[in-house]
Amino acid sequence: MISPAEIFARLGSDIGPLMFVGSIISHYLPHELGSYINAYFQRLVLFATPCIQITFNELAGERPTRNEAYSAVENYLSIMYSKEAKRLKADIKNNSLVLSMDEYEVAADEFEGAKVWWVSGKSCSKTDTNSSYYKLFFHKRHLDLIIRRYLTHVLKEEPNLRNPRRKLYSNMGSRWSHVVFQNPATFQTLAMEPEKKKEIILDLNVFSTAGGFYARIGRAWKRGYLLFGPPGTGKSTLISAMANHLGYDTYDLDLTAVEDNTELRKLLIETSGKSIIVIEDIDRALDFSGQMRKRKANGEQEDMGRLGIQERETKPYQVTLSGILNFIDGLGSSCCGERLIVFTTNHVEKLDAALIRKGRMDKHIELSYCRFEAFKVLAKNYLEIEAHPLFPTICSLLGKTNTTPADVAEHLTPKTISGDVETCLENAEICLQNLIKALEKEEENVRLKSEEGGSVRNHQLKRKKLMMPQDHLIINEKRARS
Structure with a gap:
């Protein structure tokens, strides 16, 4: 049984x-x-x-x-x-x-x-x-x-x-959703001056191993980065390189999709450690503590348009500067450690001083126009060359013009992709010639603008000199009467 x-x-x-x-x-x-x-x-x-x-x-x-x-x-x-x-x-x-x-x-x-x-x-x-x-x-x-x-x-x-x-998170309103992070950017392929690149890498390495230091001094294990510079200078690419270097997840926060400070705190709490929290174009995304609404009431529509406030007339938007400051270094920011908070902007002069002071945005990194060292990185990435007879000409032109790395990269993109050595050399020659033509055109535009500005200043000086005798007569007449 x-x-x-x-x-x-x-x-x-x-x-x-x-x-x-x-x-x-x-x-x-x-x-x-x-x-x-x-x-x-x-x-x-x-x-x-x-x-x-x-x-x-x-x-x-x-x-x-x-x-x-x-x-x-x-x-x-x-x-x-x-x-x-x-x-x-x-x-x-x-x-x-x-x-x-x-x-x-x-x-x-x-x-x-x-x-x-x-x-x-x-x-x-x-x-x-x-x-x-x-x-x-x-x-x-x-x-x-x-x-x-x-x-x-x-x-x-x-x-x-x-x-x-690694994951790339984005907020759909007040909730996070994610996809696999597949951006291949690295510091090796980043078009930037070598010294500045080394400085950033060293700072990231020190931060990622400084958990004990932050605990000893009684601070949350986080660090703020402010990336500023003209459009096309590689701010988003730098963020991708940082994420790949550290192996962190990335949270791309759209403030215009967040209704108020409470929802913003909830989003912050739901982020994980070993992550980078990014707010791009911070100057356009925020209503700084009602200051822009006050400008709108006074009729300064131009400033309102630049900061993207007009489009919020039909939608309540209560995220304030105070809410952002609490987001950076309030109690909620200490819910987990080893996080970078990164702001990007094209107009750093518009940002409130309280937002970007040290302790909140600890490291300020300016990404400027493409110079010769950055160009050599792009030439190696796009054309697989490290030297060329046209390099001195390009070096001279880059020093006279303000051209972004994005513009340079566009001219260095080959029209045909081939592994044949002869074809690669031909592509390099064509791309470099096209870049030189574009830089020469830009140099000419700079020269014309300079001449126009000079002629305007000369006209103003001549007008001032013509007005001076009459001014002297008036002054002398006043003196005589007195």
Whole structure:
């Protein structure tokens, strides 16, 4: 006669097939009915067997965000179980095909003699619409092994997690969403003066290893960067290079999509450590403590237009300078460490002094026009050359004109891409000639503007001299009367 213990043991070994049956039944029924039946089927299995279930939901928290534990399980299963599962789903990540378990699929795993089963599914509840999950089933006698060692193996020892994919977050209103960060910019390819580049790299390296220092002096482990300069000078590219150098995630914060300071604080709290929080064109994104509204009331429409305030007439916008200052160094900014806060602007003179003082924006970096050292980096990147007979001419012209790295890069982009050496040399010659023509034209425009400005000044001086005798007569007449 079979004992109850043996019955439970046999049922425990058959969890996989039972889960498979439940998943198949739910798959061929309408979505809501199938999910309902599958949930109760799993409860029945748990009631009839000495098993424990652990659920990993895709979304977590009151303001649903992507659950990192779910992502870790998904990565683990994509490698370990794609060969075993019968139904797979495909995705493209980092330009490669990745296979993972389809919904309502079951796969088994074994770890140090303990057998476990993974079940994938999708929730249809009102709060978690279209939210997926993974459920882990195992015999209760393996509880300590699973909790202490197996889950550690899944969540931390999986190879992809040792080199996690960096993410680019953007706020959709008051919530973050993300995609894989794939910008390839590095400091090696960044068009910048070598000394300034070394200075920035050193500063980033010191910051990333200074956790103990910040704790000792009683400050939050964060640092502010202000990047300023004309459009096209590489501010966004520098941010990408910083993220790739440090291995940080990037949060691209659109202030115009945030309703008020409360929503701004919530977004800040939901950011993670080892990240860069970016606000681009800060001068256009903020209503500085009502100052611009006051200008609008006085009829200064030109300034209002430059700062993008007119478009907010139909939409409440309550993010203030005070809210931004609290965002940078208020209590919420200390919720986690190792973060960079980066502001970019084309007009640094418009920014409030309280916003960019040291302690908030600790390092100010000016990105200016392209000079010869930056040009050589671009020539190596685009044309794969480090020297050319035309370089001295270009060096002279760059010193006389204000041309951005973006403009130079456009002229250095070959019209045809080929690995043939002769074609590459021909492309380089054509591109450099085109750049010289553009720089000469710019030099001519600068000369004409200078001459026009000189002629205007000469005209003003002549007019002043013509007015002087009459002025003297008036003065003498006044003296005589007195």
